[in-house]
Amino acid sequence: MNMELIQPFINSLDAVISEIMGCSARIADVTMEQGSYQRSGVAALVVLSGDIQGRIILDMDEAAAGQAASDLAGITGAPSEDTAREIVCELTNMVIGNSVTQLNDRGFKFKVHPPVLFMMDVGPNGMLNAETVLLRFDLPKGAVYLNIAVHDTSNALVESHA
């Protein structure tokens, strides 16, 4: 997978976590996946269509979701399931939205669909013609996972370097 497509998502996750949670997100692991995705905690999925097609899953483990709830909503202790889901969806919205802004300004035209909760324990697979990258980011408390399966259907990247 072209890392130039992935980098904006990494940058945005770090920027949003830094802004919202006041800490940095350190990349702890990067793996290429072939099979279906195994959820670790509370996860949201966003579908992209257009010059870039695919889907991205943002998954927060329990500790990270609890910290986000505390930082975003002032909730002390473990957040309710509904609150944790809302917070992960909103964080996903911010991370993907900021990434899309960077990619769009580089010439890619595509549509972002609203985040939906990813409730299955396992699945879905990546997409045909697209490898899936799984990134694990360590936070001071817990971890966040970005599972990215996207591919470029245009020549925007090539043109932007011409």
Next chain:
Amino acid sequence: MDFKPLTSGEKPKIRFLVVDDSVFARKNICKMVEAFGGEIAGEAGDGYAAIAKYNDTHPDIVLMDITMPKMEGIEAVEHIVHDHPEACIVMVSSVGYQDNILSALQKGARHFVQKPVKPEAFYEIIRYVLSEHTNPSPDTPVEAQS
């Protein structure tokens, strides 16, 4: 941080309609609005609901998300401004690329704020939009927050 309560002309409190498909985001924005001394006239979770709520409540200002199910924010702006040219709408979205901002402004939005929203910057933008709304100056360009 303390904010001087927002005012516009003779109105004691500015009434806001907050539109976002995320309940959490709406609550967060509502909290900020209340910290600014504003009043929540209504909330909506998609473009259709926003149009209906606008017609019911006639708020002073609308804070509108872009990416939403059923009807997106930019289309809702077009409908609201078509029926209410005086409507004062600020886009609040994480998707802040130039095409999107231009499209929203062309449809009649007054400004654009990118998420995550910083309260201090948000307050200043709302204050600016309200002052422009009360004393419009056609030569003053509307610029998006970077």
